[in-house]
Amino acid sequence: MRAHPGLAEIERARAAIAGRVRRTPARLSPRLAERLGVPVVLKHEHEQITGAFKLRGATNALANLSEDERARGVVTVSTGNHGRALAHAAREAGVRCVVAMSRLVPGNKRDAIAALGAEIAIHGASQDEAQEEVDRRVAEGGLVEIPPFDHPDVIAGQGTLGLEIVEDVPDLAQVLIPLSGGGLAAGVAAAVKAKRPHARIVGITMERGAAMHASLAAGRPVLVEEAPSLADSLGGGIGLANRHTFPMLRDLMDEVVLLTEDEITLGMAFCHVAEGVMVEGGGAVGPGAILAGKVRPIGPTVALLTGANVDPAQHARIVSDPEILERLA
Numbered sequence: 001m002r003a004h005p006g007l008a009e010i011e012r013a014r015a016a017i018a019g020r021v022r023r024t025p026a027r028l029s030p031r032l033a034e035r036l037g038v039p040v041v042l043k044h045e046h047e048q049i050t051g052a053f054k055l056r057g058a059t060n061a062l063a064n065l066s067e068d069e070r071a072r073g074v075v076t077v078s079t080g081n082h083g084r085a086l087a088h089a090a091r092e093a094g095v096r097c098v099v100a101m102s103r104l105v106p107g108n109k110r111d112a113i114a115a116l117g118a119e120i121a122i123h124g125a126s127q128d129e130a131q132e133e134v135d136r137r138v139a140e141g142g143l144v145e146i147p148p149f150d151h152p153d154v155i156a157g158q159g160t161l162g163l164e165i166v167e168d169v170p171d172l173a174q175v176l177i178p179l180s181g182g183g184l185a186a187g188v189a190a191a192v193k194a195k196r197p198h199a200r201i202v203g204i205t206m207e208r209g210a211a212m213h214a215s216l217a218a219g220r221p222v223l224v225e226e227a228p229s230l231a232d233s234l235g236g237g238i239g240l241a242n243r244h245t246f247p248m249l250r251d252l253m254d255e256v257v258l259l260t261e262d263e264i265t266l267g268m269a270f271c272h273v274a275e276g277v278m279v280e281g282g283g284a285v286g287p288g289a290i291l292a293g294k295v296r297p298i299g300p301t302v303a304l305l306t307g308a309n310v311d312p313a314q315h316a317r318i319v320s321d322p323e324i325l326e327r328l329a
């Protein structure tokens with residue numbers, strides 16, 4: 001097994017992806033600062049190409065393939081943002097890409113991935129069944145699997161966000177990181193703790209089906225039942241055979257905050273109303289946690305806005321709901 005990525009791998013990733021991903025803006029949020037009582041900076045990573053930070057990890061993983069692996073092509077299972085990122089990065093690199101999905105993945109997401117030139121393999125009625133198709137393509141077709149989070153090059157790529165954050169906010173006291181499989185949190189934590197050892201790493205996720213939270217509490221990777229959530233990009237397990245993100249976060253994460261669906265909704269609406277940006281549910285949990293009073297005011301705080309890929313009709317419903325607008329007034 002390869003070692004966990006650290007600062008050296010993250011700095012190499014930054015050089016490898018330079019010019020292929022955006023350095024996204026960091027902007028003060030006066031309203032959240034007023035609410036929390038300390039400076040709050042939002043990292044607008046939802047403005048990343050393909051609409052989510054996942055392009056960083058996917059681009060770095062492709063950059064690290066050997067000539068032979070590039071010739072064979074890549075494959076992943078995905079329900080959305082990672083598949084889109086890998087499809088984009090593979091097209092840029094001229095590498096064949098297959099994205100396996102279950103029948104349940106919505107048509108608009110399927111179409112977005114296909115539009116980037118990836119081959120779509122529909123298999124089964126769950127993420128686990130779609131994974132069987134990935135295993136088959138690896139075994140029979142020689143494709144190289146680039147998984148969504150538990151891979152050293154993917155984690156190092158996501159960690160480049162951590163380097164940007166400590167440059168954007170040198171006196172950083174804590175970072176609020178949307179949390180699912182933990183590739184983002186592990187990478188950002190490795191970079192931030194190397195540069196600012198006293199900064200706190202706070203993972204934020206939904207109450208229902210919080211696999212990493214349950215696993216950290218149990219002391220080993222555990223299965224949780226998946227439930228539908230407005231934060232759909234935070235769903236899914238961490239893998240019972242997890243190699244990297246679980247042990248890294250066991251060592252590096254200071255706290256996990258859980259949000260209700262109502263608190264996630266408020267975070268999304270806040271991003272639209274107060275910040276003028278369209279952020280998906282999973283990307284808006286940082287503001288949601290601050291508004292819910294679940295974040296401690298220990299000093300300058302960065303909240304990562306991680307993705308923009310929300311169904312427009314669902315977004316429109318939320319940001320025009322008078323009851324929600326009233327609560328934000």
Ligand SMILES: *Cc1c(COP(=O)(O)O)cnc(C)c1O
Nearest residue numbers: 081180181182183184233306307
């Ligand atoms: C994937 C994703 C996350 C969570 O990232 P992990 O590395 O799986 O923890 C958060 N926000 C968005 C928008 C995502 O697509």
